[in-house]
Amino acid sequence: MPWYKNASVWSTAIAVIALILSQLPPVSSWIGAIRTETELGAQMAIPDQLGIPEYQLFVSVKNSGNRTLQISSLSLEMTYPSGKQKSIPAQEYLTFLSGQQSAQQFPMTSVSIPPGANWAESVLFAPPLRPSEQQSMGRDTLRIYQSLTQQLEQGARQPVAADQPDVDAAVAFFNNEFDLEEGQYKVEVLADVDGAKMKMKTFSFVLYEFNIETIRSQTQDYKYGVGVYMPVNQPKQAWIWLNDVH
DSSP states (O other), rough: OOOOGOOHHHHHHHHHHHHHHHHHHHGGTTTTOOEEEEEEEEEEEEETTEEEEEEEOOOOOOOOOOSSSEEEEEEEEEEEEOOOOOEEEEEEEOOOOOOOSSSSOOOOOEEEEOOOOEEEEEEOOOOOOHHHHHHHHHHHHHHHHHHHHHHHHTOOSSSOOOOHHHHHHHHHHHHHHOOOOOOEEEEEEEEEETTTEEEEEEEEEOOOHHHHHHHHGGGGGGGTTTTBBBBOOOGGGOOOOOSOOO
């Protein structure tokens, strides 16, 4: 009888194959699958650099697939109420390290998320600055700092105010760069996952007149260095509720 007609040969072969397969990972894991679950914080902060809007948003990404994911970039694809569109890349994220009281800043480069793991951080999205913007911001910041420092070194009593021409230059820069509008904004959160662009989440938010005026009011403190090289006053921070998150 030919060997291929022998039932015992086939039963032995099947038993050997079954034994081999039992020692391997599940078949479903042989082919990598990209699956993510993204959640966003309920609110978003809108800080600024002398009028250039930035966006601080809590982002949580869970890897629900079966292989490690590499996220090399995040961005907000934003449509203004007027229809103007902007792509705003993530620049850094804040995380609390074990044993430390304050958050540490890390550049948004490549984030590795193993299967079943979760990456959750407060991410700062900000437009890259043009060389002319970097030069103007650096000049205005330095002049206000030097003006205040010089007065303090000469024994002036606090609070001291920077020279008005230097303050006017910083306010003019703010007015030239600040482009936020009242109304509803639509946003897509995109990520570069393993070299492919993925839509992680969409949402909308509304800026009201008081939000705009809150941010504009920060220029009143420029003469003291606040909002220039020191953090803005907390009551003048803009926090926005997210809508239609899906």
